[in-house]
Amino acid sequence: MKRTLSLLLAAGLGVSLCACKAPAEPSAPPAAATPAPSQYVFTRENFPRLDGSTATVPLGQAVAAVLLGESREEVDDLIQFNKTSRAYYNLVDGEADLLIVAEGGEDSYSYRDERGMSWRMEPVAAETLVFFVNADNPVDNLTLDQVRDIYSGKLTNWSQVGGSDAPIQAYQRPAGGGSQAIMEKEVMGDTPMMEPYNTDYVVSSMEGIIQAVRAWDDQPDAMGYTVYYYATDMGMADGLKLLSIDGVAPTDETIRDGSYPIHTAYYAVMDSETPADSPAGVLFDWLLSQEGQNLVAHEGYVSVKEPTQ
Structure with a gap:
């Protein structure tokens, strides 16, 4: 037709x-x-x-x-x-x-x-990268510098960013994907990402990284990232929460007007x-x-x- x-x-x-x-x-x-x-x-x-x-x-x-x-x-x-x-x-x-x-x-x-x-x-x-944690994690906001320090290995414990005394289990995406390209360019810049703890911490799919963070030993210690579309499309509120960055929550409005600090498309x-x-x-x-x-x-x-x- x-x-x-x-x-x-x-x-x-x-x-x-x-x-x-x-x-x-x-x-x-x-x-x-x-x-x-x-x-x-x-x-x-x-x-x-x-x-x-x-x-x-x-x-x-x-x-x-x-x-x-x-x-x-x-x-x-x-x-x-x-x-x-x-x-x-x-x-x-x-x-x-x-x-x-x-x-x-x-x-x-x-x-x-x-x-x-x-x-x-x-x-x-318009698109952005969002960071998510277990809903029970007391941390609601990170600065962009703190995110960069977590993924470079400089910050390793949630207590360093106002959370509980527990190691930050930071999941990554593999090289070559769209979300990883955003992470490297818009967040890390010239700062190298740390080597993952092991291959289990590099998750190949959008769904996989969300499920990995949600299922982390029933503890709120894991952290991951994905693009905003997937976060909202896949029901991020179900056991997980999105973090504000520099005090700005990711929403359609803050992404479109540029007030959320990570920008891509x-x-x-x-x-x-x-x-x-x-x-x-x-x-x-x-x-x-x-x-x-x-x-x-x-x-x-x-x-x-x-x-x-």
């Missing part, structure tokens, strides 16, 4: 958004050669090859479902995201047309530069040589439009633009 974008917007952003109020009328198209949304028809044959981060799979599914007029189950074969680093490699290698992805590590940029490619890269959702990324009137170019620009941003917010992400009702 194929749908024009204007028809889907008129229906309240299509199948996946049928319970929402209809968004505002589409704004004027960009002044470039990009077709107006009402003039463009996405089909399975012309739909861009998408790739991205694990955390953006639900957004990719929603985008495909809305633009193709299919259910999430029906578009599942189109949204086989390969995680952050691999997605960037696939874009450079011509195996993907458009990414919806967290910021990559330095290896991603080196790979691009070595092959002479340039990217068009724009944020479509999910990006739309494509080859800078991609024509604006190609399927990937049209989809890229639509994600940045008010209608696209309404979909981002509906799916539980922090839209860059304030969503409209």
Whole structure:
């Protein structure tokens, strides 16, 4: 089945958004050669090859479902995201047309530069890294410097940050993932992360690190981190709590306005040589439009633009 974008917007952003109020009328198209949304028809044959981060799979599914007029189950074969680093490699290698992805590590940029490619890269959702502990842990706030000192090995006991006399069991994510890239760039900076106590303290999945902290010997000594989307999507209040950083709690508002001190985003990324009137170019620009941003917010992400009702 194929749908024009204007028809889907008129229906309240299509199948996946049928319970929402209809968004505002589409704004004027960009002044470039990009077709107006009402003039463009996405089909399975012309739909861009998408790739991205694990955390953006639900957004990719929603985008495909809305633009193709299919259910999430029906578009599942189109949204086989390969995680952050691999997605960037696939874009450079011509195996993907458009990414919806967290910021990559330095290896991603080196790979691009070595092959002479340039990217068009724009944020479509604000994101951050959040830190969580067992709900019984008396610590509610850490400074960014304290977080850095914990993960560099300088601080090792909760009593050093106002908590109980107990060792801090700090879980990490493996290199190459989106959340680890955020951790290294936005939190650690030039400070090296400590070596994990053992391999059990490096958890490969978002779900795994949350479960590991929740299950730590029924004691409130463990700590972990993940992106905000996963923390809110997976019911962080169930036995765990998010820490404020520098006295600011992570919320949609504090992330969007920048008052929460760790800043990153999910990006739309494509080859800078991609024509604006190609399927990937049209989809890229639509994600940045008010209608696209309404979909981002509906799916539980922090839209860059304030969503409209």
